[in-house]
Amino acid sequence: MSKRKTGLLLVNHGSRSDTWRKALTDLEARVRETILAGGTIEGIKTAFMEYTEPSIATRMKEFDNEGFTDVVIVPIFLTISSHSFEDIPTILGQKNDAQVIEELESEKIERYTPKAKIHIAPLLDFSNTLPQNVLRRSRELSRNPKKEGIVLIGYGDAAYDKEWGELFDKVAEHVKQATGISEHSYGWCGHLVHYNPAETTKAINAVLEKKDVAIVIPVLVAYDEMFQKTIIGRGIEQVENYQEKVLYKADSILPDADIENWIVGITNEYADKIANS
Numbered sequence: 001m002s003k004r005k006t007g008l009l010l011v012n013h014g015s016r017s018d019t020w021r022k023a024l025t026d027l028e029a030r031v032r033e034t035i036l037a038g039g040t041i042e043g044i045k046t047a048f049m050e051y052t053e054p055s056i057a058t059r060m061k062e063f064d065n066e067g068f069t070d071v072v073i074v075p076i077f078l079t080i081s082s083h084s085f086e087d088i089p090t091i092l093g094q095k096n097d098a099q100v101i102e103e104l105e106s107e108k109i110e111r112y113t114p115k116a117k118i119h120i121a122p123l124l125d126f127s128n129t130l131p132q133n134v135l136r137r138s139r140e141l142s143r144n145p146k147k148e149g150i151v152l153i154g155y156g157d158a159a160y161d162k163e164w165g166e167l168f169d170k171v172a173e174h175v176k177q178a179t180g181i182s183e184h185s186y187g188w189c190g191h192l193v194h195y196n197p198a199e200t201t202k203a204i205n206a207v208l209e210k211k212d213v214a215i216v217i218p219v220l221v222a223y224d225e226m227f228q229k230t231i232i233g234r235g236i237e238q239v240e241n242y243q244e245k246v247l248y249k250a251d252s253i254l255p256d257a258d259i260e261n262w263i264v265g266i267t268n269e270y271a272d273k274i275a276n277s
Contacts, residue, residue, distance in 0.1 A: 006274050007043040007068040007116070008035060008267050009059055012076040013083060014048030015224050021052065023222035023254045024076065030255070031263050040271035043068065049083060049091070050109055056091050057112035064115045071116045072270040074263055076221060078253075079125040079167045081157035092118055119274065121266045125167055129258045131174035134217055138175050141215050141247040148247075149183035149207030150175055153200055153232055154219040156188040168219065183210050189218075189231040200235025208245055216248040223252045 012024045028046045035041050043066065047059040054062075063071050073092075077084045089095040090104060093113025104111060124130055138150055152168045165186070172184035187203030189195070200216070207214040216236060218228050228250040236246050253259070 004070055004274060005042055005068045006040060006070040006072065006271055007045065007063050007066075008041050008271075009056075009063070009071050009073045010044070010046045010076060010263070011056060011073055011088060012046070012048060012221065014051040015222070016051050017224040017226070020222040020224040021048065023252065024048075027076070027254060027260065027263075031260050031267075034264050035267055038268055038271070040275050041072070041267060049087065050107060055110055056088065057110040060092070060112050060114040060116070068116045070119060070274050071114070072119045072121060072267055072274070074121045074267060075123055077123050078130060078154070078219065078221070079123055080160050080163050082159050083157075084123055085160075088120070094118065119270050121270055124259070124262070127262045127266075129256065129262050130167075130219075130253070131171045132258055133253050133256050134171050134219065135175050135178050137217055137249070137251065138179065138181070138215055141217075141249060142179060142181070143247070144213070145180040146182075147212040148181050149185070149211035149214055150181055151200075151203050151207050151214050151216045152184070152186040152219045153189050153203065153216060153235075154186065155190045155227075171219070181215070183207050186219075189220075189227050189235070195226070195231055197231050197233075197235035197238065200232050201238040204236065204239050204242075204246060208239070212245065214239075214246050216246060218250070218252060220252050222254050223250065228252065 010028055025046055032044050045059045047054055047056045075084055086100045090100045091111050150172055156164050168186040185203045185206040187199045189200060204214045218232055220227055236242050236248055239246055
């Protein structure tokens, strides 16, 4: 039996923002040494699903050219979406829905069926890292929990609105139980609402109907000037007396040591299975 050679591909959504992309390449850099030290993973790469190179197809061609027999794919996505459920498997030749293929072609996203065997790991909501992340960031902003409510602003996916809502409710309940904050709402800054600041305003006002102050947390993987600054920022500015009523930091989920540890753990788990198969 020929020797297995296993690689790791960290896949993210992609963005036109240099700041956003750097956060994802920095994530790779922070886990690289630990993962390679384990000896079962022999190469690590990052791929952007859309907007920019290196794409998923580009990276998988590189793995094939370098003789990798197996590639563990860890999607840096919060929960199920059309990207994780349809687009990524279609890009990799695992699904062949004509409509999805047409959409990918219209967005100039290349498809490539690799020679290496693909092993796709769970999404971030498989772990408890997101609730802990939002709790930490909420505590950093909170001043008086009894008078505050929490507002989660995400990207969303129209096809999986129920799943996204359930995830945000779960995260908010975790924060509320740990802090004493008793109200929450959530809204979308993109995708579901086509980049509409008014949706952020609406979500904040829903909390302010019951509480004096709203803590606004961007539940976005990395910082993108358009989302955290322009969309969410403008939505906050439309709230009456927002300077006194809204607590906000234009940050993101990354960087987060817990997510780094989760990537290391899930990668090692899959790599061990491959080595023993």
